[in-house]
Amino acid sequence: MTAPLLIFFVLAALAVLGAISLIVQRHPIHSALSLIVVMVALAGLYLLMGAEFVAAVQIIVYGGAIMVLFVFVIMLLNAGEEERTNSSKLATYAGIPLAVAVAGFIGAAIVRSSGSLAAPAPSGALTSTKALSMLLFSEFVYPFELTSFLILVAILGAIVLAQREN
Amino acid sequence: MNAFLTQYAFLIVPIIKIAILILIVLTVDAYLTWIERKVIAHIQARWGPHRVGPHGLLQPLADGVKFIFKEDPLPANVDKVAYFLAPFITLMLALTSLAVIPFGPQRFTVFGYKTHVGVAEVNISLLVLFAITALGVYGVALAGWASNNKYSLLGGLRSSAQMISYELALTLSVVGVLLIAGDFSLRGIVEKQTGSGHGLLSWNIFPQIIGFLCFFIAAIAETNRVPFDLPEAESELVAGFHTEYASMKFAMFFIAEYTSMITVSCLATILFFGGWLSPFPASWTFTQYLPSLILIPFGLWVIFDGVRYENLLGRILLPGVGAALTAIGAGLIVVPPVNDVIQGVFWFMAKVFTFLFVYIWMRGTLPRFRYDQLMSFGWKFLLPVSIANVVLTSVVILWRMH
Numbered sequence: 333m334t335a336p337l338l339i340f341f342v343l344a345a346l347a348v349l350g351a352i353s354l355i356v357q358r359h360p361i362h363s364a365l366s367l368i369v370v371m372v373a374l375a376g377l378y379l380l381m382g383a384e385f386v387a388a389v390q391i392i393v394y395g396g397a398i399m400v401l402f403v404f405v406i407m408l409l410n411a412g413e414e415e416r417t418n419s420s421k422l423a424t425y426a427g428i429p430l431a432v433a434v435a436g437f438i439g440a441a442i443v444r445s446s447g448s449l450a451a452p453a454p455s456g457a458l459t460s461t462k463a464l465s466m467l468l469f470s471e472f473v474y475p476f477e478l479t480s481f482l483i484l485v486a487i488l489g490a491i492v493l494a495q496r497e498n
Numbered sequence: 499m500n501a502f503l504t505q506y507a508f509l510i511v512p513i514i515k516i517a518i519l520i521l522i523v524l525t526v527d528a529y530l531t532w533i534e535r536k537v538i539a540h541i542q543a544r545w546g547p548h549r550v551g552p553h554g555l556l557q558p559l560a561d562g563v564k565f566i567f568k569e570d571p572l573p574a575n576v577d578k579v580a581y582f583l584a585p586f587i588t589l590m591l592a593l594t595s596l597a598v599i600p601f602g603p604q605r606f607t608v609f610g611y612k613t614h615v616g617v618a619e620v621n622i623s624l625l626v627l628f629a630i631t632a633l634g635v636y637g638v639a640l641a642g643w644a645s646n647n648k649y650s651l652l653g654g655l656r657s658s659a660q661m662i663s664y665e666l667a668l669t670l671s672v673v674g675v676l677l678i679a680g681d682f683s684l685r686g687i688v689e690k691q692t693g694s695g696h697g698l699l700s701w702n703i704f705p706q707i708i709g710f711l712c713f714f715i716a717a718i719a720e721t722n723r724v725p726f727d728l729p730e731a732e733s734e735l736v737a738g739f740h741t742e743y744a745s746m747k748f749a750m751f752f753i754a755e756y757t758s759m760i761t762v763s764c765l766a767t768i769l770f771f772g773g774w775l776s777p778f779p780a781s782w783t784f785t786q787y788l789p790s791l792i793l794i795p796f797g798l799w800v801i802f803d804g805v806r807y808e809n810l811l812g813r814i815l816l817p818g819v820g821a822a823l824t825a826i827g828a829g830l831i832v833v834p835p836v837n838d839v840i841q842g843v844f845w846f847m848a849k850v851f852t853f854l855f856v857y858i859w860m861r862g863t864l865p866r867f868r869y870d871q872l873m874s875f876g877w878k879f880l881l882p883v884s885i886a887n888v889v890l891t892s893v894v895i896l897w898r899m900h
Binding site for chain 2 (some may be wrong): 344359361362364368372375384385388389392395396397401403404407408457460461
C-alpha cells in the first residue's frame with residue numbers, strides 16, 4: 333500500500349466518522365465540532381489531489397469562517413441537548429428505503445470501479461495558484477462573477493431582513 | 499545506519515527540526531513572560547520579578563514548576579470533551595503556525611536531504627498560516643463555552659466575535675504585499691524585498707505603510723492582547739474564557755498566546771520588514787560584524803553588572819552569562835563562516851524581538867477598548883481602510899505596468 337493511498341484512507345475514514353458523529357451527537361456543539369472534523373479531513377483530501385489552494389480556502393472559509401459562525405450562534409442561543417423523538421411516517425416509509433437505495437448505488441459504484449481505487453491521486457503534482465486564478469479570471473470569469481453577484485444579493489437580503497423598522 | 503538515515507531523511511530531518519523549534523519557542527515563551535513583567539514593571543516604576551535568581555531570571559523556571567505541581571480541579575457540570583480539548587487545540591494550532599515560517603535564507607543538505615532554516619516550505623505558506631489562524635478561534639470559544647461559567651461564556655463569545663471581525667481586516671491588509679510580490683510563499687515575499695541592494699529602502703513597509711498599520715492592529719486583536727484583550731478583561735469577566743482553567747491547562751493557553759505573539763511578529767517581519775534581510779546596503783561590509791559589536795559590549799556590561807550584584811549566586815551566575823555572551827561575540831569574529839550563516843537569523847530575530855517589545859510596550863501604555871468601540875473600529879474603520887489599500891496598490895501597480 334503506497335503512502336498517498338494510506339493517507340487517503342485515513343482522511344476518508346476521518347471524514348466519514350465525523351459525518352456519522354455529526355448526526356449521532358445529541359448536543360449541537362458536538363455536532364458542529366464533528367462537522368469541523370469533516371471539513372478539515374476534506375481539505376486534506378483536496379491537498380492529496382494536488383489542489384493546495386482549494387485545500388487552504390476550504391479550511392479558511394468553511395473551517396474558519398462559516399463553522400465559527402455556527403458555533404457562535406449555537407453558543408449565543410445557548411441551545412441545549414436535543415430530544416429524541418420517534419421517526420415520523422415520512423421517514424419510515426420514504427426516508428429509510430431511499431437511504432438504503434442511495435447506499436446501494438454508492439456501494440455498487442465503488443465495487444465496479446475497484447480498479448481505479450489504487451490510484452486516487454496524481455501524486456506529487458500540485459496545481460499552482462497562478463494557473464488556477466488565470467483560469468478563474470479568463471475562462472470561467474462569467475460563472476465567477478455571477479456567483480459573487482449571487483452572494484452580494486444574499487448579503488443585501490440579510491441586511492434587509494436584519495434591519496429594524498423605523 | 500547511514501543508509502537508513504539517507505532513506506528516511508525526509509522523515510528524520512523534519513522531526514529533529516520540529517523538536518529544536520519547539521524547544522526554542524517554549525524557552526522564548528518562558529522568558530517572554532519575564533521580559534514582559536520586567537518591562538511593564540519599569541514602565542510603572544517598579545522593579546518587577548527579582549527574587550528568584552539574579553534579576554529574577556529564574557522566575558520562568560519557578561513558574562513552570564508551579565504550573566506542573568498545582569492542583570487541577572475540574573469544575574462541576576463542565577462539558578468534559580470540549581473542556582479538555584480546548585487548551586490542546588489552542589496550543590497545537592499556535593505551535594503549528596510556526597512551522598511554515600522561514601527563519602533564514604540558507605539551504606543545506608542533511609543526510610542527502612535538502613532542507614532550510616524552518617520546518618516546512620509550502621508554496622502557499624501565507625494561506626496555510628491564515629488557515630491555521632482561522633481555526634484558532636475554536637480553542638477560545640470552546641474553552642469559554644465548556645467551562646459552565648457565565649464569565650467564561652461571555653469571554654468566549656466576545657473572542658469569537660472579535661476574531662471573526664478582525665480576521666477580515668487581517669487578511670485584506672496583506673493583499674497589498676501579495677500584489678507587490680506576486681507570490682504566496684513567505685520565502686518568495688522576502689526575496690522580492692532584496693530589491694537592488696539598497697537595504698531597508700526596498701522593504702515593503704514604505705509602499706505598504708497603510709497595509710502594515712492595518713495588519714498590526716488586526717493582528718493584535720487576533721492574538722487577544724491589550725488594547726484588544728476583551729475576552730479576558732479582568733475588571734469585567736474575572737479572567738474571561740480561561741477563568742475555570744488551572745495548572746498546566748491554564749499554562750497551555752498562556753504558552754499559546756505568547757506563541758501567537760511570536761508568529762505575528764515573524765509574519766510582520768517577513769511581510770513588511772524584509773525578513774532576514776539586513777537593513778543596510780549589501781556594500782557596507784562592517785554590518786557583517788554587527789552581531790559581534792552588539793554581543794561583546796552587552797556581555798561586558800553583564801559581567802560589570804554581575805560582579806557587584808547583591809547576592810553570591812548573582813555574582814557567580816551573571817558574570818558567567820556575560821562571559822559566555824562575550825565569547826560568542828568574539829567567536830563570530832574569529833570564525834567568518836559561522837558569522838555569515840548567523841547574519842540572516844540575527845536580523846530576523848532582531849526584528850521579531852522589536853515587535854515583541856512593541857507588544858509589551860502597548861500593554862504598558864494603552865487602555866482597553868470598550869466592546870462597541872472595538873466592533874465599530876474593526877468594521878467601520880479598519881476594514882474600509884484595508885480595502886482602500888488594496889484598491890490603491892492595484893491602481894499603482896497597473897499604472898506602473900503601462
